[in-house]
Amino acid sequence: MEKINKMKLNAPYLILIGAEKDPTYAKTGFGLVQWRPELVAGQLRFSGCRVDLSVPDISVEEAASKGVRSLIIGVAPIGGIIPDEWWDVIIEAANQGLDIVNGLHIKLKDHPKVVHAASKSGSRLIDVRVPPPNLPVGTGIKRTGRRLLTVATDCACGKKYTALALDKAMREAGMNSTFCATGQTGIMIVGEGIPIDAVPADFISGAAEMLSPDNSPDHWDVIEGQGSLFHPGYAGVSLGLLHGSQPDTFVVCHDATRNVLSGWEHYPLPSIPECIDLHSQVGRRTNPNITCVGVSINTFGLPTNTREEYLKNLRTETGLPCIDPLVEGCGDILDNIRNKFDIL
């Protein structure tokens, strides 16, 4: 299997959070602390910041003196623009010899002061969100091996986390699985993948096909979903990824406290059954046997005494395992997969 966009980041990391006010947009920072805590030295926050990764606050100067080797931009605001006032810090870090790792749509290479600082100190500028060249158009031809895609009622509600947790659970259960990263944080965590939302529109499903190529019959690609079929900004990405992934099965991710799309409050969230139905309906086009195996709920915002009932009602409504991967783990969904796909 050919490796895609492979890269090696230099640890330890300093994570730039800046003045971010909404944890929803600090997915990258939280993801790294969650899945690669041993590589994170600290966070860099400005006054007014309301996000806390629960790692030490350190400055660029302290970081450099402690041997930190990369400054990772840890937030992904809407539209992916770096606020002007952050550039000074980024330039300082590049001056101090830290690699700069950027997962936003902007390119570090387009900013002469950063390029100059990095070339003087010898540090690297790594734009994670640059898709590989020469992507193919999707063929829709069925590939060998099994695939699971995480999908969702909204952005930023657990697709990456659920896919990472399911992949981990599968491997712990002795199954042959690979986490396939489609976003900047996932790519930073595992060191390879395709930033599917940066691919030119004609090649979305082709990129997804490349991401989970033919494999052995018992192998599972656990593919990180993007956006939502119900999102007025991102549904095109979600559909291309669904078609190209041709998943045998999918897991719906949802934040129990949301009724409207985060940041698009004029849009109500779909119900979970609606979400299952639409993905089954359009996913069938490239995999007629597509089926939903479970629902992954972020129950963090629910009052503790309502959690159990919420999940129980959802189980009755959907007839599927409904879990919070942070609380129950993915065991029930994994059991359902083993059962549906006759895995001993």
Added chain:
Amino acid sequence: MEKINKMKLNAPYLILIGAEKDPTYAKTGFGLVQWRPELVAGQLRFSGCRVDLSVPDISVEEAASKGVRSLIIGVAPIGGIIPDEWWDVIIEAANQGLDIVNGLHIKLKDHPKVVHAASKSGSRLIDVRVPPPNLPVGTGIKRTGRRLLTVATDCACGKKYTALALDKAMREAGMNSTFCATGQTGIMIVGEGIPIDAVPADFISGAAEMLSPDNSPDHWDVIEGQGSLFHPGYAGVSLGLLHGSQPDTFVVCHDATRNVLSGWEHYPLPSIPECIDLHSQVGRRTNPNITCVGVSINTFGLPTNTREEYLKNLRTETGLPCIDPLVEGCGDILDNIRNKFDIL
């Protein structure tokens, strides 16, 4: 209203068809001859070519001596790659001072020999398929004015033609309308637009929103559709364009002789009612009042004596005006629009 990606091509044109064997992939050439015949001086074909635009065959040298000012690449093969043997002709044309106009995903500016030839002769290299920078993410916020989108059961079956014909019919009927180009040929025909299939995936619907901004209540944007929601290669583009266009109404385009996707013969075409249903279902997300006003059929391949019955049966099946715009014109669909939207 801000103009997007505006450009001015220098006529007359020589259209490069090369050794193309399938008229389906010569959309650009046919579109220019159809809608801008007065600007086309001739075609340039290689041996083995099975496509004929019914304009004079002329060489680059003849074209230059006759005052032709642009060589337009008139084909759009799958994946958008220019065959190696064509480059010699393109370089020759640039040497002779012709502008080179390219609508494929490749960029002329990446080819040093072409750049060198153009810089020597002073001709221009125009890459139509470069999207504007700084596109926004789609907001899904309802815009003023009316919008019509052409959609389809497959690629290359009449979406651009139908939109151009409807826009023309609307203007002839005294309505206030604009054709919005989303592909290379449409952009070449009207001189502006956004190449929606080249936009980074995150910005598809945002680009579509920019393409048909707020307008006066009686104004119609007639938007050229791309791909098909049922296409395993391009459905993501189609969904993003549908969401961002938030059309009040849509017209389904279909080639009467096709049962499978052109070039993707392992995929059956959806039925027209299926196509209407899926667009209504997912289009409702950004425009709850979306409705289908007609079906545009390419009946060219049907035996003449079966045409009428085919369209009559389809009218019964769908309850909608079903026409071939090349034969009947768009009058019936226009009448239905005026009726549904209370236009006197």
